[in-house]
Amino acid sequence: MHVDDLRWFVVLAEAEHLTAAAAALGTSQPNLSRSLRRVEAAFGVSLFEREHRGLRLNPYGRIVLEAAQAGTAAVDTARQRIDTLVDPDSGTVRLAFLHSVATGVVPDLLKAFRAVAPTIRFALREQASHDIVQDLSAGESELAITGPRPDPAVFGWHLLQRQRLCLYVPPGHALAGRQRINLAEAAAEPFIGLRPDFGFRRLTDELCQAAGFTPSVAFESTDLTTIDRLVGAGLGVAVLPGGAVRGTESGATPVPLAGVRARRDIGLSWRLRGTLSPAAERFRAFVEAQPAHPGE
Known part of the structure; x- marks a missing residue:
């Protein structure tokens, strides 16, 4: 059973008529019937009473309808959230940074980046360096502004x-x-x-x-x-x-x-074997294009 089977079941339950539901879904009656059989097989019971004029949900069907409506709504919400995250123009960058760069390096970079990408959001984590490395390793953070440079065999690095x-x-x-x-x-x-x-x-x-x-x-x-x-x-x-x-x-x-x-040395770091979201990749490219400040 696929999530689309549950979507079709919801339409059928609301229409209580196979022909009308198939027309609303833009599919054939045999396709809709096969989908219904998959749903009923998954739950091990019949979900409709067959009547002369159509279908009527039975008590089992009403339980499944309530769950199907909640489940498909949750899936839709998750998809919307993921679509937002992977959008390079409106996604979210998960960025960790040292306490000691919170008043200088970080606000300067974020201000400059927001001038070119104002709709991208940041989920910020202010941490000690060992916590930053752990979060990068676990994927809790995608990027980090930290120092000293973490293990070059595991993490990428751009000097800031x-x-x-x-x-x-x-x-x-x-x-x-x-x-x-x-x-x-x-x-x-x-x-x-x-x-x-x-x-x-x-x-x-x-x-x-x-x-x-x-x-x-x-x-x-x-x-x-x-x-x-x-x-x-x-x-x-x-x-x-x-x-x-x-x-x-x-x-x-x-x-x-x-x-x-x-x-x-303070730099931008990321996990070499990980995959950055489009928004995080855009921020990394922006940072890498900035000139490093060598100090005195």
């Missing part, structure tokens, strides 16, 4: 930015006027950072270890803006990507860190 990392210091701090500093110079400072399960926090810890010290963490947060404001309030210093926090007047001053390791 090579960000210079900075030490953010409070207003008037002794290091605020420097052109560059070595992170070791801040070894005695209290640090404000992301929680340990965030990829950028691990990067910060690795930089501190390479500089010869373990940071004294005064406070941990999940939000870069909060970290920036706490630095501005004088509670400590923080390692953040330059320009990662916008629209704040905290007074925190970014001082670029010296050394080639004091950078991180």
Whole structure:
């Protein structure tokens, strides 16, 4: 039994006449009769009482009619939703991104893309890097803006930015006027950072270890803006990507860190063996056409 058999059954049940129902469906009476037999065989009972002037639903038929109407309506809704998703002009892009790019890279890209594709929607997920990789692997997200680059054997990658990392210091701090500093110079400072399960926090810890010290963490947060404001309030210093926090007047001053390791790559990633929806493919092509920002 096919879903179209249920559709034909609904028409027949409403018409209660084989000839009239066949004409309404644009098919022959034998075709409609075979379709009805398939439905009755699937349920193991007769669904109509045959009368001189036509057909009349029996109690079994009324039960099947109710289910068939609900089922075909659900199938139609699913088809409409899928048609919307696969439409390159009005589909939905499932995009994950790092917390640390939420105020800069992501809104910039989405604003530029919406200028050329205003009817495409986004289902956004703001996550830590390890969760992003898991979601890409599972197909929960189609695309991700993340860093560092995930396994190149599994995931595609397009570089968006090579960000210079900075030490953010409070207003008037002794290091605020420097052109560059070595992170070791801040070894005695209290640090404000992301929680340990965030990829950028691990990067910060690795930089501190390479500089010869373990940071004294005064406070941990999940939000870069909060970290920036706490630095501005004088509670400590923080390692953040330059320009990662916008629209704040905290007074925190970014001082670029010296050394080639004091950078991180941010890029668009996707699963190599997966198939992107047309809308997601269109967004990826748009992003790949944008020039990368190499940083300082």
